[in-house]
Amino acid sequence: MSRGAGVAESSDDYNGSSEEKDCPSPNLDTSKDSKSGEDSSSESNSEIDSDNEEPKTEKINGEGGESPTQEASTQVKEWKDKEFPTDYLNSEYIKPHCEHCNAENKHNEQVTPRLLSRGQFLLKVDAEGIYECTETGLIFEVNRKVDIKYCVLSWSKYADLVVKPWAVGGPLFDVKCDPTCLTSIQFPHSLCLGHHDSSMTFKVLHVKRSGGASLEYTVDHSASHVKWRVSSLSPVGPVIQSEDTLYHHGAVILYKVVDHNPSLSLRVYVATNNESFIKDISKSVKHSSKKFMKIDKPPVCQKLLQNGKKYRLISEPEADITPEEIEFVDGSLLKLKSYIEVYLEQPVEFKLLLVEMDSEEIVWKAKLRECDWVQHEQSRNVSKSSTGGNRRRKMSSTLPDEEVYDKRMKQTDTSEGAKTLLTDTQLITLAGKLGKEWIKIAIVNLELDISDIDAIREKEEDVTIYKFRMLKKWQEKEQSNATVQNLYKCLKNVSVEIQGVLEGFLRAI
Structure with a gap:
């Protein structure tokens, strides 16, 4: 993968901003191999003086059967009754559907951060404790009140720093705060350890300002997270070394080409359930x-993915699929992400299935309906107006939140918005933009009861339909007050993307 790595002498940290910088040739410090449970020594911090010693290091060298269509169709018919659960999260951070891995960390306090510009999150905690971010899965252990800023980075920027026998174990993050307030960080990993974790070694890759990196000891690892004692802060993420086969939690992500052709063209990405990887896909699209829209379908694979295994994508009714089969590799370090193209000359309701070729077991499947890909005229208006809104937001990003909100309201003609009721088209468009925090929004912002949410989720429906029904419930409660402007006010503290959609509704009036 890369050249041999030498020992970095500098203890300076990489002062990475949310805008990732190109990384020079790798200089890799590595602590002696250890199983989880060993603690890390502290490293001197470039911002705060410390007498802690550097971790001990040593040099390492790194190097760097297709089935006929008729048979496939028969298989699809047999699989039609084997429906998968549909209650999944519409988020970059996707929890795996795995009882072994989801049993962890239920005791941690769940907190939702504010979304800032350029994909950054801000988490404000008021007291000592352990807090789990609902958007990224990061777990912070703090010893006092602190504000933490963080964002997801791309592993491909640092591909030369991950040398064999080490492999990417989960997302890469840039975390910023007063390091003396932060005792430990637990990073979500994208592997299913099952009964093989005794043969696995986790460490944390800590990127330095000099362009090199060090491999630092972990405190412990669980079925879902890798715990690291904070030495200093700069880009950090988990890596793994294993004597056995690595089993990855997978995700299938769909994008539709938006054009004026009556046909239907999709990109299907098969990825590890790694937020860095998924963010790379979003950037690539x-x-x-071409212009794309994301199709919101349950992304989580129901069977673990393995490097070197071959998988086939099948459509019923038949579509043009290129390539029809792929060999899975973890593409976290690759700049270009591979995908499968699906083309239907006459768009109709259809089903997609990803099948492991050796066992012929279903790994993932989804049913696509016309409402999933129809691009409404209203959506196009929202997209155009949101572009202008983004320019204004960049100019005013230094203003306090309330001033920004007031300025937006002044820029937007709300006289008609105060009288115009929301349409079902607008509600379904907005539902498609809401993320995993939709239940919290329903209770906190829209003042719905949890019983309303439970009633909505009793039916097995697509998660976007859940969100649509939630918005309809608010509309029924508000009646004549269910206007565009009223909803805009209710959701003013939600993400910038949601505000942009509502601003588009106001301008389209």
Whole structure:
């Protein structure tokens, strides 16, 4: 993968901003191999003086059967009754559908951060404790009141620093706060350890300002997280070394090409359930020469993915699929992410299935309906107006939140918005943009009862329909007050993306 690595002499940290910088040739410090449970020594911090010693290091060298269509169709018919659960989270951070891995960390206090510009999160905690971020899965142990800023970074920027026998174990983060307030960080990992964790070694890759990195001891690891004692802060993320096969939690992510053609063209990404990887996919789609919309379907694979295993994508009714089969590799370090193209000349309701070729077991499946891909005229208006809104937000990003909100309201003609009731089209558009925090929004912002949410979730429906029904419940409660402007006021403290959609509704009036 990369050249041999030498020992970095500098203890300076990398002062990474949320805008990732190019990384020079790797200089890798590595602590002696250890199983989890060993503690890390503290490293001197570039911002706060400390007498702690550097971790001990040593040099390491790193190097760097297709089935016929008719048979496939028969298999699909047999699988039609084997429906998967549909209650999944619409978020970059996707919890795996795995009883072994989801049994962890239920005792931690769940906190939702504020979304800042450029994908940064801000978490404000008022007291000592252990807090789990609902958006990223990060767990922070703090010893007093502190504000923590953090964002997800791309592993591909630092590919040369991850040398064999080490492999990516989970997302890479840039965390910023007063390090003396932060005792430990637990990073979510994307592997299913099952009964093989005794043969696995986790460490944390700590990127330095000099362009090199060190591998630092972990305190412990669980079925879902890797715990690291904070030495100093700069880009950090878990890596793993294993004597056995690595089993990855997988995710399947769908994007539709938006154009004027009557046909239907999709990109299907098969990824490890790693937020850095998923964010890379989002960036790749965003910077494509084509326009795309994300199709919100349960992304989590129901069977673990393995490097080197072959998988086939099947459509019923039949579609043009290129390639029809893929060999899975963890592409976290790859700049270009591979995908499968699905093309239907005449769009109809259809089903997609990802199948492991050796066992012919279903790994993932979804049913796609016309409402999943129809691009309403209203959505196009929202997209155009949101672009202008983003420019204004960048200009005013230094203003306090209330001033920014007041300025937006002044820029938006709300006289008609105060009288215009929301349409079902607008509600379904907004539902598609709401993330995993939709239940909290329903209770805190829209003042719905938890019984309302439970009633909505009794039916096995797509998560977007849950969110739509939640908004309809608010509309029924508000009646004549269920206006665009009223909803805008209710959701003023939600994400910038949601505000942009509502601003588009106001301008379209």
